[in-house]
Amino acid sequence: MSGVIRVYSKFIVNQLFRDYYASKNLDVISPSMMNKREFGFLSFDNVMIRHKSFLNKNELFNFLREFVPADAYYSCAYYENPQANMDAKGWLGADLIFDIDADHIPTPCGKTHDEWTCIGCGFSGKGITPEKCPVCGKAKFETKTWPCEVCLETAKKEATKLLDMLIQDFGLSDKEIQVFFSGHRGYHVHVESQAIRALDSVSRKEIVDYVSGLGFDVAFYGLYKGKSKKHFHSTFLNISGWRKRLVSGLLNFIFNAKAEDFKKLGIKANIGQSIFSNKDLILKTLSEKGELGLIKNVGVKTWKKIVEHIVKVQSAKIDTVVTTDIHRLIRLPGTLNSKTGLKKVGFPLSAMDDFDPFKHGIAFRKGALRVFVFSAPAFRIGSEVFGPYINQRVELPTAAAVFLVCKDRAKVVE
Ligand SMILES: [Zn+2]
Numbered sequence: 001m002s003g004v005i006r007v008y009s010k011f012i013v014n015q016l017f018r019d020y021y022a023s024k025n026l027d028v029i030s031p032s033m034m035n036k037r038e039f040g041f042l043s044f045d046n047v048m049i050r051h052k053s054f055l056n057k058n059e060l061f062n063f064l065r066e067f068v069p070a071d072a073y074y075s076c077a078y079y080e081n082p083q084a085n086m087d088a089k090g091w092l093g094a095d096l097i098f099d100i101d102a103d104h105i106p107t108p109c110g111k112t113h114d115e116w117t118c119i120g121c122g123f124s125g126k127g128i129t130p131e132k133c134p135v136c137g138k139a140k141f142e143t144k145t146w147p148c149e150v151c152l153e154t155a156k157k158e159a160t161k162l163l164d165m166l167i168q169d170f171g172l173s174d175k176e177i178q179v180f181f182s183g184h185r186g187y188h189v190h191v192e193s194q195a196i197r198a199l200d201s202v203s204r205k206e207i208v209d210y211v212s213g214l215g216f217d218v219a220f221y222g223l224y225k226g227k228s229k230k231h232f233h234s235t236f237l238n239i240s241g242w243r244k245r246l247v248s249g250l251l252n253f254i255f256n257a258k259a260e261d262f263k264k265l266g267i268k269a270n271i272g273q274s275i276f277s278n279k280d281l282i283l284k285t286l287s288e289k290g291e292l293g294l295i296k297n298v299g300v301k302t303w304k305k306i307v308e309h310i311v312k313v314q315s316a317k318i319d320t321v322v323t324t325d326i327h328r329l330i331r332l333p334g335t336l337n338s339k340t341g342l343k344k345v346g347f348p349l350s351a352m353d354d355f356d357p358f359k360h361g362i363a364f365r366k367g368a369l370r371v372f373v374f375s376a377p378a379f380r381i382g383s384e385v386f387g388p389y390i391n392q393r394v395e396l397p398t399a400a401a402v403f404l405v406c407k408d409r410a411k412v413v414e
């Protein structure tokens with residue numbers, strides 16, 4: 001929850017959250033083996049309560065109704081004593097969690113709606129927040145981000161690539177995988193499977209490296225300068241895993257490439273031209289023999305640049321820290337996200353294309369609120385588009401008003 005949310009606005013949002021949790025058909029999903037999980041809650045006064053545990057759904061629901069958290073979390077881990085301190089909990093295993101968030105995915109619009117300011121020295125910039133301040137080196141920032149529709153669509157595409165890898169390459173079944181909209185700027189993928197439960201951080205890092213294409217060595221695929229007459233003998237035809245992803249990515253790239261696309265990858269104009277004018281031959285040898293073929297003056301270095309670009313395109317951009325943390329607390333499905341007033345909501349893998357975060361994530365469907373909007377870009381809630389607004393008083397449907405208030409773009413007026 002935004003620290004600067006106005007007192008009266010906070011009071012109103014708190015009331016709305018209270019009503020939401022009081023609802024008879026509250027759609028909060030209690031995790032499997034819930035009595036082995038740790039729960040954590042952020043209060044409306046910004047106090048984090050951890051090491052809670054509940055024996056059953058009723059206990060959890062009663063707590064939600066009484067406490068009315070701004071945010072609610074549970075552990076991906078299972079513990080013998082979930083309510084004990086960290087070192088006495090007795091770790092039994094953990095689900096595998098992926099967080100795909102616009103915070104980590106470069107989009108063209110990110111530069112227009114996301115800003116960061118270094119708390120150390122005040123230096124600021126637009127777009128993705130850097131890991132360290134380029135001026136003073138500190139790693140603490142104040143950020144102002146926007147849950148933008150284009151960014152969320154991009155995040156969904158990343159989630160789709162990830163799901164494909166989990167099912168095709170790791171052999172997980174869709175029954176072991178759940179997908180959720182986080183309620184803010186991304187998607188969560190939860191994997192619950194006996195096969196992964198006991199994996200330690202290091203093993204989970206291996207999975208992270210695989211899906212994000214980290215440490216990818218093109219020589220492993222035959223892309224190196226050998227002694228033979230051919231510059232290289234690429235072996236891309238084993239049609240599974242990354243080989244398959246590379247072949248389809250390469251076919252797609254070469255087929256659609258324009259001369260300037262090669263230039264963008266740092267390939268000289270005459271070499272780009274050679275590829276461009278031999279498109280048909282390249283596509284034929286690649287799809288039939290799994291080889292990149294021998295085009296005059298197009299050598300290993302050039303193909304390496306192209307393949308590395310394909311790896312970037314085909315990999316899934318996930319938050320690596322979340323997946324490797326075997327004690328991580330994650331947002332509880334069905335609870336509200338205090339950054340937006342939208343809820344974390346799941347959907348079947350088969351409904352991925354039709355899922356609409358700004359429709360299916362709506363929690364408040366009744367009434368309206370009068371707000372003063374400081375500034376907000378145009379946004380959509382349900383089928384209605386609102387704004388852009390700048391310093392103006394408007395009456396909005398509750399979900400739209402709460403959205404702006406939670407993002408600290410507006411205050412409720414009495
Ligand atoms: Zn700084």
Ligand SMILES: [Zn+2]
Nearest residue numbers: 109110148151
């Ligand atoms: Zn965007």
